Amino acid sequence: GAGVSQSPSNKVTEKGKDVELRCDPISGHTALYWYRQSLGQGLEFLIYFQGNSAPDKSGLPSDRFSAERTGGSVSTLTIQRTQQEDSAVYLCASSLGPEYYEQYFGPGTRLTVT
Amino acid sequence: EDKVVQSPLSLVVHEGDTVTLNCSYEVTNFRSLLWYKQEKKAPTFLFMLTSSGIEKKSGRLSSILDKKELFSILNITATQTGDSAIYLCAVESNDMRFGAGTRLTVKP
Numbered sequence: 001g002a003g004v005s006q007s008p009s010n011k012v013t014e015k016g017k018d019v020e021l022r023c024d025p026i027s028g029h030t031a032l033y034w035y036r037q038s039l040g041q042g043l044e045f046l047i048y049f050q051g052n053s054a055p056d057k058s059g060l061p062s063d064r065f066s067a068e069r070t071g072g073s074v075s076t077l078t079i080q081r082t083q084q085e086d087s088a089v090y091l092c093a094s095s096l097g098p099e100y101y102e103q104y105f106g107p108g109t110r111l112t113v114t
Numbered sequence: 115e116d117k118v119v120q121s122p123l124s125l126v127v128h129e130g131d132t133v134t135l136n137c138s139y140e141v142t143n144f145r146s147l148l149w150y151k152q153e154k155k156a157p158t159f160l161f162m163l164t165s166s167g168i169e170k171k172s173g174r175l176s177s178i179l180d181k182k183e184l185f186s187i188l189n190i191t192a193t194q195t196g197d198s199a200i201y202l203c204a205v206e207s208n209d210m211r212f213g214a215g216t217r218l219t220v221k222p
Contacts, residue, residue, distance in 0.1 A: 009209060035156070037210065045156035089210050102200060103152065107209040 002026065004106035006092050012112045013082055021077045021109045025094030032075050033095075033103060034067055038088040046090075049075060050098055082113045116141040118205050120213035128221050131193050135216045137203030138185040147186050149177055150202040152215065157202055160188070193220045 005024045013019050025032050034046040045059040049069045060066070064082075069075040079086055089110050093103040121136045137147065146164045150157035161170045163179035163186055170177050174193075179186045190197055200215040 033156070037206075043150065043157050043159060089206070091210055102215065103157075105204070105210065105212040107211065110209065 004092055004094050004104050006090075006106040006109050008109055009107065010110045010112075012114060015084060015113055016081055018078065018080045019082055019111060021079075021090050021111070023075045023077070023092030023094075023106060025073065025075070025092070026104055027073075029094035029096055029104070030072065031095045031098045031103075032069060033093045034075070034077050035091040035093065036088045037091060037108070043091065046077070048098075079111075082111075084113045087111055087113045116205070116207055116209070116211050118203055118211045118213040120201075120203050120216050122216060123214060124217045124219075126219045126221065127193055129194055131220075132189065132191045133193060133218060135188040135190075135201050135203075135218070136185060137188070137213055139203075139205045139211070140184060141205050141207035141211060143207045144181070145206040147179055148204045148206065149186070149188050150204065152200040152202055153198075160201075190218075193218075195220050195222055 007022045030051055032049040035043045036046055037043055047054055047067050048056040051072050052069050064080045067077045089108040091105055091108045093105045095103045118139045127133055146162050148162050149160040151160055161177045166179055166181040174191045177188045198220045200217050202215045203213040205211050
């Protein structure tokens with residue numbers, strides 16, 4: 001079956017512009033996670049959704065970052081007024097529910113802020 | 115198409131055993147291979163490997179990469195029940211590709 005998909009796969013943007021990243025989780029997966037991977041770093045947790053609500057937003061690095069999920073499915077991560085330090089691979093993962101350890105990862109969006 | 119394959123998918127051992135987890139990959143424009151331990155919400159970073167033949171070690175865990183044969187192994191010696199988790203391998207190329215993970219269960 002279809003896995004987690006993300007779009008765009010690559011995004012180059014100028015400093016100060018807003019960007020929107022999209023994640024399509026596996027159908028039926030109620031839990032959705034956003035992570036960020038900077039060059040040479042491990043995964044950095046950003047936000048977690050259970051259904052449409054986000055019980056844990058603790059990882060969002062600043063108020064320029066926001067995310068929403070609608071219909072218990074697609075999620076978008078928005079970064080406003082991008083900065084060069086926002087350059088990273090943004091990964092989305094989904095799982096059947098929060099109690100399930102198995103998270104299925106998408107291919108990521110590589111964001112480059114020039 | 116890029117792919118990352120981990121084996122075994124599941125492994126049950128007893129405390130004190132040594133385990134070897136495998137990760138093979140086929141990607142274009144390889145940048146790095148990463149190992150993670152996943153227990154709860156967010157995977158915990160273990161190792162990042164970029165060069166062949168150089169073992170990385172952290173306590174009872176070690177890992178090595180073979181860029182010629184396109185695989186990596188993660189070794190855990192003297193396993194403990196706290197090592198029970200899903201171990202994820204990911205390869206960074208033009209994007210990030212994760213393997214399906216190996217579920218390790220360590221019994222007392």
